[in-house]
Amino acid sequence: MVILPKCPRLKRIFTSSCVDFRPPLQRTKDSPPTDAFESNARLKNLVKSCRLIDARSLFDGLSQRDEVTWTTIISGYINASDASEALLLFSRMRADPTVRADPFVLSAALKACALSYAYAKQGQSIHGYASKTGFARSVFVGSSLLDMYAKTGLVSASLRVFEEMPERNVVSWTALITGLVRSGRHRDAIMCFSKMWVSDVQCDSYTFASALKACADAGLLNYGREIHLQAIKSGLHSASFVASTLLTMYNKCGKPLWGIHIFETMNAHDVVSWTSIISGYVQMGSEVKALESFHRMRESGVRPNEFTFAAVVSACTGLAMIDEGLQLHAHVIGYGLGGSLSVSNAIVTMYSRMGHLDMALRVFQEMKVQDLVSWSAIITGYAQEGSIKEAFDLFSWMRREGTRPNEFTLSVLLSVCAYMAMLEQGKQVHAYVLSVGLEHELMIGSALINMYSKCGCIEEASNIFHMMNVEDTVSWTTMINGYAEHGYNKEAIDLFEKMLTVGLKPDHVTFIGVLNACSHVGLVDLGFHYFNSMRPKYQVNRGREHYGCMVDLLCRAGRLDEAESMILSMPFRADEVVWSTLLRACRIHGDAECGSRTAKRILECEPDCATTHITLSNIYAALAMWSDVADVRKLMRSRGVKKEPGWSWIEIRDTVSVFVVGDQSHPWRDSIYEILDSLTAKADVVDDISELDAITV
Numbered sequence: 005m006v007i008l009p010k011c012p013r014l015k016r017i018f019t020s021s022c023v024d025f026r027p028p029l030q031r032t033k034d035s036p037p038t039d040a041f042e043s044n045a046r047l048k049n050l051v052k053s054c055r056l057i058d059a060r061s062l063f064d065g066l067s068q069r070d071e072v073t074w075t076t077i078i079s080g081y082i083n084a085s086d087a088s089e090a091l092l093l094f095s096r097m098r099a100d101p102t103v104r105a106d107p108f109v110l111s112a113a114l115k116a117c118a119l120s121y122a123y124a125k126q127g128q129s130i131h132g133y134a135s136k137t138g139f140a141r142s143v144f145v146g147s148s149l150l151d152m153y154a155k156t157g158l159v160s161a162s163l164r165v166f167e168e169m170p171e172r173n174v175v176s177w178t179a180l181i182t183g184l185v186r187s188g189r190h191r192d193a194i195m196c197f198s199k200m201w202v203s204d205v206q207c208d209s210y211t212f213a214s215a216l217k218a219c220a221d222a223g224l225l226n227y228g229r230e231i232h233l234q235a236i237k238s239g240l241h242s243a244s245f246v247a248s249t250l251l252t253m254y255n256k257c258g259k260p261l262w263g264i265h266i267f268e269t270m271n272a273h274d275v276v277s278w279t280s281i282i283s284g285y286v287q288m289g290s291e292v293k294a295l296e297s298f299h300r301m302r303e304s305g306v307r308p309n310e311f312t313f314a315a316v317v318s319a320c321t322g323l324a325m326i327d328e329g330l331q332l333h334a335h336v337i338g339y340g341l342g343g344s345l346s347v348s349n350a351i352v353t354m355y356s357r358m359g360h361l362d363m364a365l366r367v368f369q370e371m372k373v374q375d376l377v378s379w380s381a382i383i384t385g386y387a388q389e390g391s392i393k394e395a396f397d398l399f400s401w402m403r404r405e406g407t408r409p410n411e412f413t414l415s416v417l418l419s420v421c422a423y424m425a426m427l428e429q430g431k432q433v434h435a436y437v438l439s440v441g442l443e444h445e446l447m448i449g450s451a452l453i454n455m456y457s458k459c460g461c462i463e464e465a466s467n468i469f470h471m472m473n474v475e476d477t478v479s480w481t482t483m484i485n486g487y488a489e490h491g492y493n494k495e496a497i498d499l500f501e502k503m504l505t506v507g508l509k510p511d512h513v514t515f516i517g518v519l520n521a522c523s524h525v526g527l528v529d530l531g532f533h534y535f536n537s538m539r540p541k542y543q544v545n546r547g548r549e550h551y552g553c554m555v556d557l558l559c560r561a562g563r564l565d566e567a568e569s570m571i572l573s574m575p576f577r578a579d580e581v582v583w584s585t586l587l588r589a590c591r592i593h594g595d596a597e598c599g600s601r602t603a604k605r606i607l608e609c610e611p612d613c614a615t616t617h618i619t620l621s622n623i624y625a626a627l628a629m630w631s632d633v634a635d636v637r638k639l640m641r642s643r644g645v646k647k648e649p650g651w652s653w654i655e656i657r658d659t660v661s662v663f664v665v666g667d668q669s670h671p672w673r674d675s676i677y678e679i680l681d682s683l684t685a686k687a688d689v690v691d692d693i694s695e696l697d698a699i700t701v
Contacts, residue, residue, distance in 0.1 A: 040068055040069075040070055040072075040073070043062070043066055043073070044070070044072045044073055044076060046062060047059055047062055047063060047073060047076050047077065048076050050062060050080075051076055051077070051079065051080035051083070054083070054084075056080050056081070056084055059076075059077060059080050060077065060080075063077045069097075069100070069103065070103060071103060071104070071105070071106045071108065071109055074093065074094075074097040074103060074109055075106075075108050075109040075112050077093060078090045078093050078094055078097075078109065078112045078113065078116065079112050079115075081093065081116070082112060082115050082116050082119070085119060087116040087117065087119040087120055087123055090112070090113070090116035091113065091116050091117070091123065091126055094109070094112075094113040094116070094130075097109065105133070105137070105139075106139075107139050107142045107144045107145045108144070110130060110133075110134050110139055110145050110148070111144055111145055111147075111148040113130050114127060114130055114131075114145070114148040114149060114151070114152045115148060115151070115152070117130065117152050117156065118148075118151050118152040118154075118155040118156065119155075120156075121156050121157060123156070124152075124156040124157070124158060127149075127152045127153070127156060128161075131149055131165075134149070140165075140168075141169070141170055143169065143171045143172065143173050143175075143176060146165060146166075146169045146172075146176055147173070147175040147176040147179050149162075149165045150162050150165050150166055150176055150179035150180050150183065151179040151182075151183070153165060153183065154179060154180065154182060154183020154184070154186060154187070155183070155186065157187065159183055159184065159187045159189065162179075162180060162183050163180070166180050172203075172205060173205060174205055174206065174207065174208050174211060177196070177200045177203075177205055177207075177211060178207075178208070178210050178211045178214060180196055181193045181196050181197055181200070181211060181214045181215060181218070182210075182214045184196060184218070185214055185217050185218045185221065188221075190218040190219070190221055190222035190224065191218075191222065191224075193214070193215065193218040194215060194218050194219065194224070194227050194231075197211065197214075197215040197218075197231070201234065206238070207234075207238060207240070208240070209240050209243040209245045209246045210245065212231065212234075212235045212238070212240055212241075212246045212249070213245050213246055213248075213249040215231050216228060216231055216232075216235075216246070216249040216250060216252075216253045217249055217252075217253070219231065219253050219257070220249070220252050220253035220255075220256040220257065221256070223256060223257055223258075224257070225254075225257040225258070225259065228250075228253045228254070228257060232250055235250075242269075242270070242271065244270070244272060244274055244276075244277070245276075247266055247267075247270050247277060248274065248276035248277040248280055249276075250263070250266050251263040251266050251267055251277055251280035251281060251284070252276075252280045252283075254266070254284075255280060255283055255284040255287055260284035260285070260287050260288045261288075263280060263281065263284045264281060264284060264285075267280070267281045267284075273301075273304065273306065274306065275306050275307065275308065275309050275312060278297065278298075278301040278304075278306055278308075278312065279308075279309065279311050279312040279315060281297055282294045282297050282298055282301070282312060282315045282316060282319070283311075283315045285297060285319070286315055286318050286319050286322065289322070291319040291320075291322040291323045292323070294315065294316065294319040295316065295319050295320070295323075295328070298312070298316045298319075307339075308339070309341075310341045310344035310346050310347045311346060313332065313335070313336050313339075313341060313344075313347045313350070314344075314346040314347050314349070314350040315350075316332055317329060317332050317333075317336075317347065317350035317351055317353075317354050318350055318353070318354075320332060320354060321350070321353060321354040321357055321358070324357075324358055326358050326360070329351075329354050329355075329358070333351055336351070342370075343372060345371070345373060345375060345378075348367060348368075348371045348378065349375070349377045349378050349381060351364075351367050352364050352367050352368050352371075352378060352381045352382055352385075353377075353381040353385075355367065355385070356381050356382060356384060356385025356386075356388075357385065357388075359385075359389055361385055361386060361389060361391065361394075364381070364382055364385050365382065368381075368382045374405070374407070375407070376407055376408075376409070376410055376413070379398070379402040379407055379409070379413065380409070380410070380412055380413045380416070382398055383395050383398045383399055383402070383413060383416065383417070384413070384416045386398060387416055387417060387419075387420040388416075388420070390420075390424070392420060392421075392424060392426065392429065395417065395420065396417070396429060396432075399413075399417060408440065411442060411445045411447045411448045412447065414433060414436070414437060414442065414448055414451070415447050415448055415450075415451040417429075417433050418430060418433055418434075418448070418451035418452060418454070418455045419451055419454065419455070421433065421455050421459070422451075422454045422455040422457070422458035422459065423458070425458055425459050425460075426459075427459040427460075427461065430452075430455040430456070430459060433455075434452060434455075437452070444472070446472075446474060446476055446478070446479065449468060449469075449472045449474075449479055450476075450478045450479045450482045452465075452468050453465045453468050453469050453479060453482045453483055453486060454482050454486070456468065456486075457482070457483075457485070457486025457487075457489065457490065458486075458489075460490065462486060462487065462490050462492060465483065465486050466483065469482075469483045475506055475507070475508055476508070477503075477508050477509060477510065477511055477514065480499065480503045480508055480514070481510070481511065481513050481514040481517060483499060484496050484499050484500055484503070484514060484517040484518060484521075485513065485516065485517035485520075487499065487517075487521065488517045488518070488520040488521040488524070489520070491524065493521040493522075493524045493525040494521075494525070496517060496518060496520075496521035497518060497521050497522065497525075497527075497530070500514065500517070500518040500521075500534075509542060510542055510544065511544060512544050512545070512547060512549070512550070515534065515535075515538055515544060515550055515553075516549050516550065516553060518534055519531055519534060519535060519550060519553035519554065519557065520553055520556075522534065522553075522557060523553055523556045523557040523560055524560075526560060526561055528557055528558070528561050528563075531553075531554065531557045532554070535550065535553075535554055538550065548574075548576065548579065548581075548582070551570065551571075551574050551578075551582065552581060552582045552585065554570060555567045555570055555571055555582050555585050555586060556585050558570065559585055559586060559588075559589030560589070562589075562593055564586065564589055564590060564593060564595055564598050565598070567585075567586055567589065568586060568598060568601075568602070571583065571586065578605075580606050580609055580610055580613070583602055583605050583606045584606060584615070584616070584619075586598070586602050587599060587602045587603055587606065587616065587619050587620070588619065590602060590623055591619055591622055591623045591626070594623070594626055594627060595623075596623055596624060596627055596629060596632075599619075599620060599623040600620070603616050603617075603619070603620040617639065621633050621637060
């Protein structure tokens with residue numbers, strides 16, 4: 005028989021490590037434990053196996069509980085993210101006079117408080133208790149306090165705890181860095197990492213990952229590279245957690261190729277690294293490779309999470325692959341991720357951009373919570389499809405729900421108002437912008453200039469431009485194009501010259517505006533000066549639009565042969581638009597020979613183009629070439645080419661009415677025609693008076 009010591013702690017050691025020669029007790033698996041050590045061991049196994057119900061049943065049946073018992077069951081509820089029950093158990097433990105809280109149970113209770121902002125006050129209460137008992141000076145409790153304050157948003161309290169700690173280990177340093185990152189204080193987090201690096205405490209993989217996340221979120225590439233080098237020196241750069249964060253950091257800092265290199269050198273890939281590489285390909289515009297990586301990920305047996313699906317859905321959106329997108333949507337539901345905000349936002353964006361607004365709205369309405377991204381996606385979808393009323397209805401709904409639109413959402417609405425020349429709605433958005441103080445945002449300012457310009461309110465656009473008082477290429481370009489589109493050509497050219505004077509670099513859109521202005525006022529030499537300076541002086545490649553402007557410039561000047569030569573010398577195949585510009589000029593200047601060649605080139609690409617046939621026929625008719633007119637009309641009949649009916653639209657009281665030649669389906673048809681007849685009669689009277697005045701004179 006083995007003689008066991010009387011000390012309870014030694015007894016635990018001996019019973020767990022020594023061989024007991026007594027005959028074993030005949031017990032079943034579910035028999036109640038015979039002492040505290042055995043009960044704690046069984047409780048720990050149940051918690052570790054995630055059998056929390058069985059663990060609670062065992063706990064409730066125990067007649068004696070020590071600190072280990074309470075810590076174990078509280079930890080079980082923390083692992084299940086049930087902070088409420090964990091803290092309730094902690095309160096019961098404190099009410100038990102036979103048990104005194106130790107650093108381990110205090111740390112567990114603080115972890116429960118860290119699960120939600122709602123438990124910050126309880127965390128502060130536990131902090132007070134730990135201070136009274138002296139446990140707050142423990143590095144174990146101190147680290148938990150740091151983590152709790154950081155996760156509940158009380159970063160200043162976290163910093164005070166850190167400063168008061170007599171001893172700091174890797175856990176406490178990492179908890180502080182992580183808290184600073186979570187609160188958006190990225191540079192402070194990096195400074196904290198630098199202090200830790202020169203201290204006696206060695207960084208672990210979690211420390212490096214937190215510091216790299218700070219660099220990723222703030223776009224601090226140079227700091228990220230330095231930390232990467234330090235991770236290499238520490239031998240932790242190849243750790244899965246660190247490598248995945250490095251991958252994400254390089255993606256977010258605009259270096260996805262560096263991230264791909266890291267991915268290829270990793271020994272093993274987890275869901276984080278796969279998701280990062282997929283996101284990197286999407287960011288690069290390599291959506292096909294993103295989808296290929298997703299298939300490789302699934303073949304490797306790694307289960308995708310909500311962030312993976314969000315990235316892959318974005319890839320389908322970029323490729324306009326609706327069938328694959330539908331399959332992914334089905335997979336999302338199958339994986340039980342339909343409630344994920346990030347995935348739902350990606351799906352709403354996909355359906356919206358592909359024009360499937362009914363499906364986008366259905367997913368949007370089924371979301372438990374909508375954030376700014378959700379609202380922006382659905383509003384943008386309706387706006388870009390021309391469903392203006394629905395877009396503004398959603399905008400009003402969004403405001404009623406308490407979600408404040410950002411500059412992107414407002415800019416989209418203003419862009420649609422500009423495209424549809426909907427001045428009143430644009431003014432409403434402008435009024436809202438002023439009410440929330442966003443009028444100085446660069447994106448919104450440029451959108452307002454564009455909206456007022458497109459709606460013909462050049463003076464208002466100019467006022468906004470001058471009030472912005474910023475040196476930005478986008479806003480200056482928008483104003484230049486606004487001037488050029490409405491015949492303020494001198495103002496457009498003067499503003500372009502001023503733009504160069506203040507040191508702003510024009511882009512390809514800026515040159516479209518100034519070349520158009522030169523075209524409209526016939527400044528051929530100045531137009532060529534700007535055109536020829538694009539590449540050598542401003543590093544702007546000349547595209548189709550710029551060649552089109554120059555062709556228009558030459559055509560307006562009557563230099564049709566030069567215009568034709570320019571089209572033929574373009575570094576890419578000329579499209580129908582630029583040939584049509586020349587054809588219209590041939591009609592204006594009565595050049596049948598050039599017009600015939602030009603029309604032939606257009607009809608080779610678009611044999612059914614009615615406009616080309618009619619323009620060529622008009623050229624011949626103006627020159628009394630009646631046989632050629634007959635040939636063109638005969639060709640149209642043989643090809644079944646018909647002139648498309650003209651149409652126009654007006655907006656009255658937020659309702660857009662469209663009028664098509666020959667269409668009599670409008671509900672106000674009779675009233676409209678009655679007023680039209682009256683106006684026509686008055687116009688005839690005016691014409692008669694004008695003719696009489698001419699005869700009298």
